[in-house]
Amino acid sequence: MSKRLYVTPYRCIDCKVCEQACSLAKTPVPGIPAKPRVQTFKVDDQTNFVLLCLQCDEASCQKVCPTDALVRNPETGAIEVNDRCIGCGFCVQACPFGCMDYDDIHNEYIKCDVCKGDPACAKYCPTGALVWDEKAWTDQEAKERTEKKSTDPFSIALEMAKK
Amino acid sequence: MSKTKTSKTVHLTIDGQNVEAPKGAMILDVTPGLGVEIPSLCAHPGLEPFGACRLCVVEIQKPGWDDWYKQLVTSCLFQVEEGLKVWTNSDEVRQNRKVVLDLLMARVPASDVIRDLGNQYGVTKTSYAEVDTEDTCIMCDICVRACHAIGRDAIASMSRGPDKYVDVPDKDACIGCLVCANLCPTNAIPFTANDNGKRRIWGKEFDLVTDERSGEVLGTTEYIEHVRKRAEDKGLLCPEDMKHESARVKRYGYAQKLSHVADVEEPIEEVK
Numbered sequence: 001m002s003k004r005l006y007v008t009p010y011r012c013i014d015c016k017v018c019e020q021a022c023s024l025a026k027t028p029v030p031g032i033p034a035k036p037r038v039q040t041f042k043v044d045d046q047t048n049f050v051l052l053c054l055q056c057d058e059a060s061c062q063k064v065c066p067t068d069a070l071v072r073n074p075e076t077g078a079i080e081v082n083d084r085c086i087g088c089g090f091c092v093q094a095c096p097f098g099c100m101d102y103d104d105i106h107n108e109y110i111k112c113d114v115c116k117g118d119p120a121c122a123k124y125c126p127t128g129a130l131v132w133d134e135k136a137w138t139d140q141e142a143k144e145r146t147e148k149k150s151t152d153p154f155s156i157a158l159e160m161a162k163k
Numbered sequence: 164m165s166k167t168k169t170s171k172t173v174h175l176t177i178d179g180q181n182v183e184a185p186k187g188a189m190i191l192d193v194t195p196g197l198g199v200e201i202p203s204l205c206a207h208p209g210l211e212p213f214g215a216c217r218l219c220v221v222e223i224q225k226p227g228w229d230d231w232y233k234q235l236v237t238s239c240l241f242q243v244e245e246g247l248k249v250w251t252n253s254d255e256v257r258q259n260r261k262v263v264l265d266l267l268m269a270r271v272p273a274s275d276v277i278r279d280l281g282n283q284y285g286v287t288k289t290s291y292a293e294v295d296t297e298d299t300c301i302m303c304d305i306c307v308r309a310c311h312a313i314g315r316d317a318i319a320s321m322s323r324g325p326d327k328y329v330d331v332p333d334k335d336a337c338i339g340c341l342v343c344a345n346l347c348p349t350n351a352i353p354f355t356a357n358d359n360g361k362r363r364i365w366g367k368e369f370d371l372v373t374d375e376r377s378g379e380v381l382g383t384t385e386y387i388e389h390v391r392k393r394a395e396d397k398g399l400l401c402p403e404d405m406k407h408e409s410a411r412v413k414r415y416g417y418a419q420k421l422s423h424v425a426d427v428e429e430p431i432e433e434v435k
C-alpha cells in the first residue's frame with residue numbers, strides 16, 4: 001500500500017516546525033527560504049489547526065490553469081506545478097482553501113507536492129499531527145514514535161542545513 | 164497543445180549523450196538536466212512554440228544521412244526522432260547564433276539582455292546600422308501567445324515588415340494581469356505594478372483590489388472578474404462565492420470553519 005499524508009489537527013501544537021521544515025526543504029536558492037506550503041494557525045485558545053493542500057480530486061486550480069501547468073503525479077497522488085506555468089495567478093484566486101500561493105521572494109507559484117513522496121513537514125512534525133505513512137497513527141503510536149523529536153526550530157534548521 | 168501525449172519514447176543523442184525522450188517533444192524541451200545550454204528567448208514550455216528569435220539553432224543529422232551532411236534547425240520547433248543526432252554548440256551553430264545576435268543588436272540596441280548574450284558569443288557591436296530606438300521588443304510574440312492562453316487575446320502584432328510592432332488594439336480586452344510584461348524576455352513592456360492603488364500598462368489605468376484583512380494586492384478589478392468568469396465557464400462549484408482574499412486569509416478562514424474537526428479523533432486523509 002502506498003503512503004499517504006495523514007493530518008490530525010488536534011495533535012497540532014502550533015509550533016510551526018512544519019512551516020520551517022517546508023520553507024527549508026523547498027528553498028530554490030540556498031540561503032533564501034521559500035514561502036511555506038503548509039501553515040498552522042491558532043484558531044482560538046484551545047484550538048490549533050494545520051492546513052495544507054487537500055489534493056482535491058477535481059481541483060479548481062487545475063481546472064482554471066490555462067497552460068496545463070498543474071499535473072497530478074501518479075506516484076504520490078499530489079498535484080505539482082511544472083515549468084509550463086506562465087504566472088497568471090488564476091489558480092491562487094480559484095483555490096477555495098488558499099492552498100495555492102504566490103512566493104513573491106522567488107517569483108514562483110507554489111503548492112504542496114508532498115515533497116515528491118518524502119514530505120519534510122511530516123518528517124519533522126514532533127507530535128504526529130502530520131504523518132506520512134501507510135496508515136494513520138493512533139495517539140499511543142504518535143506519542144511513542146515522536147518522543148525523541150525536538151520542537152526547537154533552531155535545532156531542526158541546523159539538522160536540515162547539514163543535509 | 165503542441166505536445167502530443169503518447170507513451171512512446173524515442174532515442175537520440177545530444178552532444179554525444181544518449182537521451183530517451185517522449186515522442187512529439189521538441190529538442191529544446193528535452194535538454195533541461197543534460198547540462199547543455201541552448202540560448203532561447205521566444206520559447207516557453209507552457210506556450211505554443213513559435214520560432215521567432217532563431218537563437219536556439221542546433222545542428223542535426225538523421226540516421227541514413229551522409230556523414231558530412233548536417234542541417235541547422237530551430238530546436239524549439241524540431242521534434243525528436245529515433246536515431247537523431249544533435250549538436251548544440253558546434254562551430255557552425257555558434258557562427259549562426261552570432262549572425263542572429265548581430266542582427267538583433269542592430270534591431271534593439273538598447274536591450275541589455277541582447278547585449279549580454281552578444282558578449283557571451285563575442286559580438287560586442289553590431290556590424291549593421293543600428294535602428295534609432297529605445298524600444299527593446301524583438302517581436303517574439305510571447306506576450307501575444309500568453310494573452311491568448313489566458314483567454315483575452317488583447318495583444319496583437321500590428322503592421323508588417325520592418326514596421327511591425329506589438330500593441331493592444333482594443334484597450335477593453337486588457338485586464339492588467341501583467342503576465343505579458345513578466346514573460347517578456349527583453350523587458351520591453353513598460354508598466355507600473357502599484358502606484359497608490361492604481362496599475363498602469365499598455366496605456367491603460369486600472370484600479371487595484373486589495374485584501375481588506377492582509378492588505379495584499381490581489382489584482383485589478385478586471386482581472387478578478389475575468390478569473391471569476393473563467394471559473395464559472397470551467398464549471399467550478401460556486402464561482403459567485405469565490406473568495407477574493409489572499410491565500411493566508413483564505414486559509415485562516417478555512418481553518419476557523421473547520422476547527423471543529425480538531426476535536427474529532429479521526430485523522431483527515433490528505434492524499435488519496
Ligand code: SF4
Nearest residue numbers: 065085086088089091
Ligand atoms: S499561475 Fe501558473 S499554475 Fe497557476 S493557473 Fe496560471 S499558469 Fe497555471
Ligand code: FES
Nearest residue numbers: 203214216217239
Ligand atoms: S527559442 Fe527557438 S526560435 Fe526562439
